[in-house]
Amino acid sequence: MLERLFKLQEHGTTVKREVVAGITTFLTMAYIIVVNPSILSSTGMDYGAVFVATCLAAVIGTLIMGLWANYPIAQAPGMGLNAFFSFTVVGAMGYSWQVALGAVFISGFLFFLLSIFKVREWIINSIPLSLRFGISAGIGFFLAIIALKNAGVVVGHPATLVTLGDVTAAESLLFFAGFLLICALSFRKVTGAVVIGILAITVLALMLGMIEYNGLVSAPPSMMPTLLELDIVGALDVAMISVIFAFLFVDLFDTSGTLIGAAQRGNLLDKDGKLPRLGRALMSDSVATMSGAAMGTSTTTSYIESTAGIAAGGRTGLTAVVVAGFFLLCLFLAPLAAMIPAYAAAPALLFVAVLMTSGLKLIDWEDVTEAAPAVVTALVMPLTFSIADGIALGFITYAAVKALAGRWDQLNISIIIIAVVFVLKFMFLD
Numbered sequence: 064m065l066e067r068l069f070k071l072q073e074h075g076t077t078v079k080r081e082v083v084a085g086i087t088t089f090l091t092m093a094y095i096i097v098v099n100p101s102i103l104s105s106t107g108m109d110y111g112a113v114f115v116a117t118c119l120a121a122v123i124g125t126l127i128m129g130l131w132a133n134y135p136i137a138q139a140p141g142m143g144l145n146a147f148f149s150f151t152v153v154g155a156m157g158y159s160w161q162v163a164l165g166a167v168f169i170s171g172f173l174f175f176l177l178s179i180f181k182v183r184e185w186i187i188n189s190i191p192l193s194l195r196f197g198i199s200a201g202i203g204f205f206l207a208i209i210a211l212k213n214a215g216v217v218v219g220h221p222a223t224l225v226t227l228g229d230v231t232a233a234e235s236l237l238f239f240a241g242f243l244l245i246c247a248l249s250f251r252k253v254t255g256a257v258v259i260g261i262l263a264i265t266v267l268a269l270m271l272g273m274i275e276y277n278g279l280v281s282a283p284p285s286m287m288p289t290l291l292e293l294d295i296v297g298a299l300d301v302a303m304i305s306v307i308f309a310f311l312f313v314d315l316f317d318t319s320g321t322l323i324g325a326a327q328r329g330n331l332l333d334k335d336g337k338l339p340r341l342g343r344a345l346m347s348d349s350v351a352t353m354s355g356a357a358m359g360t361s362t363t364t365s366y367i368e369s370t371a372g373i374a375a376g377g378r379t380g381l382t383a384v385v386v387a388g389f390f391l392l393c394l395f396l397a398p399l400a401a402m403i404p405a406y407a408a409a410p411a412l413l414f415v416a417v418l419m420t421s422g423l424k425l426i427d428w429e430d431v432t433e434a435a436p437a438v439v440t441a442l443v444m445p446l447t448f449s450i451a452d453g454i455a456l457g458f459i460t461y462a463a464v465k466a467l468a469g470r471w472d473q474l475n476i477s478i479i480i481i482a483v484v485f486v487l488k489f490m491f492l493d
Contacts, residue, residue, distance in 0.1 A: 069133055069379040076378040081135075084377025085385025088137050090255030091368040092386075094411045095121070095139045096393050097261060097403045102145045102209075103361060106153040106160040111284025114397050116358035119286075121390040124351025124363045129383030132343035135373055136325055137386040138351050141364035142415050143202035144313055146209050147450040148361040152306055155448055158297075163306075164289075164356045165298030170310035171352030171362070177315070178345040190478070194457050195316055196422040197437030201444035201453045202313070203419030208445045210412035213405045214238035233273065234406040237264050241410035249414070254371070257411045264407040278398040289359025305488050309451035314362050318348045321365040325373055367418075432468050436461035455485040 065071060065078060100113040117140055124138030152163045176182075211217040215235050220226040229235060241264040248256035268274045298307070322345075325331075326338050333339055344365075351363035372382050423441070427433045440457030444450050462482035465474050 065381060068130070069381045071379060071381070074378040076376060078381065080376040081379060081381035082385050084135060084372035084375040084382040086389070087254050087375040088135070088366075088369050088372030088377065088382065089386045089389040090258055091371040092137060092139060092366045093255070093389075093393070094257045094261055094408070095142070096390070096396070097400050098142070098408045098411055099140045099145050099360065100400065101403070101405055101408050102149050103160075106149050106163070108160050108359065109284075109288035110401060111397055112286050112289040112359050114400055115283050115286045115394060116289060116355060116360040118390050118393050119358055120351055120355030120360050120363045122387045123354050124347055125383045125387040125390065127347035127350060128344060128365070129380030129387065131380075132340050132347055133380040134322070134326075134331070134340070134344055135377035135379060135382035136322065136344065136365050136369045137372070137383055138348060138363050138365050139390070140355060140360045141314065141317060141362050141366075142412070143206060143317075143419070143450065144310060144362040144364070145360075146205055147309065147313075150209065151449045151451065156302075156306070158303070159294065161292050161294040162297035162300075162303070163361075164293035164359065165295040166303055166307050167310055167362050168293055168295055168353050168356035169298055170307050170314065171349050171356060173307070173311050174314060174352065175346060175349035178342055178349055190316070191433070191436075191461065191473075193426050193433040193437045194440060194461055196426050197440035197457055198313065198316065198450075198454060199422045200420045200437070201441040201457075202450060203416040204441055204445040205416075205448070205450060205453075206412045206419070207416035210238075210409040210416065213409040213412070215406070233271070234404075237268060237273075238406045238409050240264065240267075241407060242413050245410055245414045246417075257414060260410055260414075261403060261407050264410065265403045268404055268407060269402075274402060274404055277402050280395050281398050283394040284397050286358060291357055292359065293356050305451045305455065305485075309454055310362055312454060313450060314348070314352065314364050318345060318365045321367045321369070325365075325367070325369050331378070432461075432464045432470060432473075435464055455488065458482045459485055 071077060096114065096117055099117045100110050103113045104110040121139035128134055128136050128138055148163050148167070152158050152166065153160050208217065215228045215232055216230060216238065217225050218228040241260045244263060245256050245260035248259055253259065269276060322338055322341065331338065338344070348363065348365060355363045426437050436457050439460045440453050443456050444453030447453070458478065459482050462474060462478055465471070
């Protein structure tokens with residue numbers, strides 16, 4: 064049965080190798096079951112319900128990816144987009160989390176349509192690489208400032224906007240210790256470095272009496288506080304267009320980039336360098352996003368941590384099925400997840416930020432018409448607490464600087480249209 068489903072021999076792998084790969088991938092991304100509820104609960108959403116929604120969205124997306132697309136790629140609610148959901152859409156813009164979930168659902172539905180009608184290739188191929196790197200780095204910086212804020216390292220200041228907090232406080236010291244531990248373990252290629260770092264700081268905080276022990280295992284919490292609470296009608300507000308676009312846009316590039324990068328690592332591309340069954344892979348992402356929004360979590364996307372499992376030998380969807388099985392078991396670890404304090408999860412955010420900003424090295428810094436838009440994109444996101452505004456100003460800057468420099472040949476119609484739409488948005492909707 065496994066051979067029929069996953070074509071193990073054709074891909075030169077075995078059941079044992081796939082299981083080991085699945086365990087490896089799960090350990091590298093398991094931090095999301097702690098971090099995602101921690102971020103989304105800041106909007107007023109029930110922590111336990113978000114915890115269950117996070118696990119189930121990961122199970123649904125990863126199972127579809129494994130059983131239908133037959134790829135060793137795992138999915139879960141994405142980092143960056145959960146922060147955008149909580150701190151920008153709900154926090155800064157003032158929308159309810161129900162409306163934000165509605166926007167996530169709509170973006171997932173649009174992603175589904177793009178996958179069916181194959182518009183995604185045109186969009187992906189038309190966006191310049193410098194903006195893609197700038198967007199990734201900007202999300203990384205966004206996560207970094209959230210991590211530093213949660214740990215009390217960065218605090219608000221009326222004169223300078225932000226300033227250094229009390230770095231001698233126990234919470235800040237534990238945060239730095241966790242970050243250094245994760246970096247050291249990652250450098251030594253220890254599987255599950257992020258999870259180990261989070262758990263180590265939690266245990267230390269427990270020993271110091273900074274948190275209380277609430278048990279490790281229990282029945283899954285109720286999903287009712289968030290189940291089907293999304294407000295799709297409210298999300299159809301004109302001012303939400305840029306938000307929906309941001310959810311869709313970031314998910315589109317995040318998923319596509321992850322799929323291509325993971326496929327290259329596992330030699331899964333065809334002779335023309337294309338990814339077979341790409342439509343199925345993208346549809347699994349969109350279905351998981353819509354399902355996750357219905358249950359109570361932000362956008363679900365493919366995880367680059369899947370490359371850890373691929374490096375361990377994973378080549379088929381069996382790897383993904385193993386990952387889904389572990390996320391299902393995590394439903395019974397709610398007490399452990401709820402016990403982990405924000406300053407123990409914050410090092411994971413900062414570490415992910417380090418990984419996401421590494422793409423800046425690939426920008427052509429000798430060409431200011433490429434570098435400037437990327438820098439604007441990357442800086443605006445954390446400083447405005449908005450991924451959408453960073454993307455918008457990045458596109459406007461790219462189109463304007465290329466036009467003024469006389470490089471019209473480097474502008475395609477999609478970039479011009481998107482830039483004009485964003486200009487109109489700032490003029491009439493903000």
